[in-house]
Amino acid sequence: MKPATNVRAYRGFFGITLLCLFILYAPLVVVTVYSFNDSRSITVWEGMSLRWYADVFVGPESGKFKEAAFNSFTIALVAATVATAIAVTSATAIVRAGRFRLRMPSLGLITLPIMVPEIVLAVATLIFFNSIGISRGYLTILIAHIAFCIPFAYLPVQARMQGLEDTFEQAAMDLYATRFQAFRRVLLPLMIPGIISGFLLAFIVSLDDFIITNFVKGAGVETLPTAIFGSVKQGIKPNIMAISTMLLGVSVIMVAISYFAAKWDNTK
C-alpha cells in the first residue's frame, strides 16, 4: 500500500534544483553562445559566425595564444603523468601495505595541497623558489603543478584500489610470481580505470590553474589562464570567449571520460 503523502518529497525542492542547475550553467551557455557572435562588439548579436575561432588561430594575437596553449598542455601532460605515478606508488603503500605508523601522516601530507588555501600555497611556492635562487619560468610552473596535482590524482586511484580485493595478487604470488610481478602484471592492469580517472583530473586541474601559475610564472612565460586573465583585464573580447569555449569543451570531455573510467569494472 502506498502512503497517502510521500514523506520524502518536499514541494519546491525540485524547483530549487532546477534553479541551481540554471545558475551553474547559465554563464557557461551565454559565453558559448556569444563566442559564435559575428559582431566585433560583445553586446550586439549579429548572427552566427566562426570568425572569432579563426581569429584565435590566425588572428593578430594567435602567436601569443599558441605559445600559451603549448605551455599549458605540455605542463599539464608532464605534471599529470608524474603526479599519477606518485599517486599509484603511494596508494599501494597506504592501501596495500598493512598498518604502520607513517600511514596516516602520509595520507595527511598527500592531501595537504588541497587543505592549504591556493593563494597561500602560491605565496609559499614563490618564496621557496626565490629563496633557493631558482629563477621563475617554465620549470617552476611545472614543479608547482606536479606538487598540487598529487592529491587530485591520488583520490581516484586510492578509491579504485580500495575497491579491489588483493586475492588476484595473492593468487599470483602463490604461483611464485615475485611481488614486483604481482604489482606489474596483476594490480596495475586492474588499476587502469582509477589511473585514467586520476590522470585526467590532475590534467584538468593543471590546465585550469591560474593563481599558483600567476605567482611562479615569471615574466614572459604564459599559460592559457594567465594569458586569458591578462586579456580580460583590458575588457572581455570575442576571441577570449572563443578560447574559453574551447577550453570549456576540453574540460567537459575529460571529466566525462574520467567519470566513465572510474565506473569501468575490468576485474571480470
Added chain:
Amino acid sequence: MAGGGVQKGRGPVSETYAPVRYPLLVPAWAVLLVFVAAPVAMMLVYSFLTKEFRGGVIWEFSLAAYDQFFFDRGLFGDEPPRIEWTYITIFWRSIWQAGLATLLSLLIGFPTAYFIATRPKDTRAIWVFLITIPYWVNLLIRTVSMRFLLREQGPLNDTLLALGVLDEPLRLINTNLAVQLGLFYSYLPFMVLPIYAAVERYNFTYSEAAADLYATKWATLRRVVLPAVKPGVIAGCILVFVPSLGAFLAPDLLGGAKNFMIGSLIEEQFKGNAGNWPFGAAASMILLTLVLIALLVATSLQRRAEGPR
C-alpha cells in the same frame, strides 16, 4: 597469508606490499616535503624578515610585517601605536563575504542535494554528474562568464529590460553582491556533494515514524532529517567557506577596488612593484591560521553531531 577483503574503516588492511611500504612512499614524501611543506615553513620565516623595496627580503629578523598589520604608528613610526583598521577591515570583509556566500550556497545547495538523493538510484548518478561538471570548468573562465553575464549591458540586464521587469539596468559589477554571487557560483558543487552523500545514507524510516507521530513535514525536516545529515552540512559549509576566504578571482574580476578581499591584498604584495614580501607572507600566515581555526571548529562540531544521540 594476510587476508584480502575490503579495507574500509577498521577492517583488515592488505599487507601484500608491506616489505616495500617505505620505498613506495619516498616519491610522495620527497615531492610534498620539498615543494609544499618546506615552502610553507619558508613563508613563516619570511614573515619575520625585513622587507626590501621592490620585492624580496633582507635577512634580518623583524616583527614589522605583523606590526604593520595590526598597528598604526604614524607616518614616521614614532607615534604611540593605535590599532590599524585597514587590514583588519579587509579580513573582516573577507570573512563576511565568504560567510554570506556559504549561506547562499547552503540555501540553494541543501534542497538540491536532498532532491538528488531522493531520486531513484539509476538517475542519481546523472544528477550528480550534472552538478560536478561546472566545477571542473576553469574557474577563471567561469568567473569571466559571470562578469560577462552581470555586466551593465550584459545578457542578464538585457533580458530583464526586455521583459519589462526593470526600467534601468542593475549595476551589479563591482558590488559586494557580485562577489558573493561569484563565490557562490564558484564553490556551489562543494556544498551539494557532501550533503548529497549524507542524505543518501539517511534512513527514511525515521521520516516515516515522524509523520506517523503527526509531525509536519517541515518539523520532520528540521528536527529529524537535519540533525541526521548535519556532518554533511558542516563538511559542505567548510568546503565553500575555506576557498571563498582566500579567493582571488571573484573579488578581483567582479568586485573591483572597493570590495578588496584577502586574496587581492596578498597578491598585491608580490605582483606589484610596491610589493612588501614579509607583509604578504604575514597576511598569508594569518589567513592560514584563520583556515585552521575554521577547520578545527568544523571538526569539533562534526564530532559532536556524530556522537551518541
